[in-house]
Amino acid sequence: MDAYAGPVEQGARIVTKTIQAVPEAIPKPKFPEAVGYAFLGAYTLLIIATVIVFAMQRLRPQRNYDELRLRIKTWWIIVVLTTFALGFNTYFSIFCMAFVSFLAFKEYLSLIPTRRADHRVLFWAYLAIPFQYVLVGLAWYGVFIIFIPVYWFLIMPMRMVLIGETQGFLRAVGTLQFGLMTCVFSLSHAAYLLVLPAAGNPNGGGVALLFYLVFLTQFNDVAQYVWGKLFGKHKVTPTVSPNKTMEGLLGGVATTTFLAFTLAPWLTPLNHVQALGIGLLIGFGGFIGDVTISAIKRDLGIKDSGSLLPGHGGILDRLDSLTFTAPMFFHVVYFLYY
């Protein structure tokens, strides 16, 4: 009963603020028309990209575009799976996103140094994933927002200290918490968009916001890559990610901001100024997320975080930007509209 008090209260508050007569039950977010069109747009982009790469290979048969083709093929799979994940029901979507968090955290743990003594601690760390996403499912905001940064932050070192291995303790407890924060806590913000009261976004509800966030974040990655490839000259993070250029960054951010501005009226409640701000936030935030994971990989001496996504690398290579943009986007929208 208690668990349910939060969302009903919130829903009711919003409702009373806007239209008095609406019943207080949370509207079941069904797949909104706007999101259907948005997905059509995403598929159109994929088709265009596929055609372009095909044409490029035809025009310049001596150059090898295998990597690019593999990348686009994987994009197809990602977009189709995302359509399925979002197309059925909210709880199924949350479950899918919990699984994505699980894959990301598993990849992270497989990359970092771990201690044999921590076998059970790692099990407890994984346990945070179902808890966190059940909290999302319950739309229990108050606990969702402190569960990993407070409760698990305290429980992990407690479990670790009970085992009693002090050699490498700080590194172990620090790296574990960082992994939970990025792969679980941050990413779960994207899922929480789905359970926000539908009244907050008349243009398609939470699922539209989620699409807006994920699409812009991923598009921003691609835009920065393409701008960098075409016009890149000045290195922007020479020690972390030598391939990133100022031209790529600014071109990407400009493209993303333009797209954020254009899509906002269809998918979000944001006004023009807010949409521009969100565009910049996603553009720059995505970049920082990307180079942060790059810094970790460089520290560990590896190139790709894994091999789950052929052409892209690991799942963290794809989600790196989202680990920053998801909480940033969520909190701005939450502050403004919920």
Next chain:
Amino acid sequence: MMKFFRPLCRWLFVVCVAYPICLVVLGMNIRHRNRLPLKGPAIVTPNHNSHLDTLAMLTLFPLSVIPKVRPVAAADYFMKTGLMGWFSLNFVGIIPIVRKRENPDDDPLAPCYEALERGEILIIFPEGTRGEPERMQQLKSGVAVLASRYPDVPVVPIFMHGLGKAMPKGAFVPVPFFVDVFVGQGLTWTDDSQGGDKKAFMAAIEASMHLLGEKHERPEYD
């Protein structure tokens, strides 16, 4: 009836136990899968870190081959109780080996000879035991004995990393980690490089397994 019972059990085990654990909970990253022998007789020799190793090996092979893939395992461990023995034999498909011979004339490898003659693919962990997680140990020479007796049978070294972290000796709950599997090039006894010497043959297998592991960056684990 029995003819169908065992393959059915083995498919059931692989699909309902090995696949969910190895492909969903853990996640496998396999390099050079094309080097795996899909037709017996053959021997594959992976390193041994965990009980999960056998499950991981079984997921490598296509289901059509599974009834012919036989993990070789210690009888004193897996045949200890009737239920476990029955399960190990029918579902995991082990070939039990009696490690301590009671009669000097007994050949502990005799069941392996029969299996190879039936055209089966043996999984033999040449380290003999799981030992310290993620540390290779001295190889036992049983594989060389088999290879010298069946000189044309390919021996395929395999190096796996991550399973010892996922479930080390003594642990009962697996913790998810991505697993790397590297399949090496097959060796045969008749390759002139080994010159028909058991020690040299085992050394060649060991060298190949080390080489497979070295190519790959591994995060620190101790």
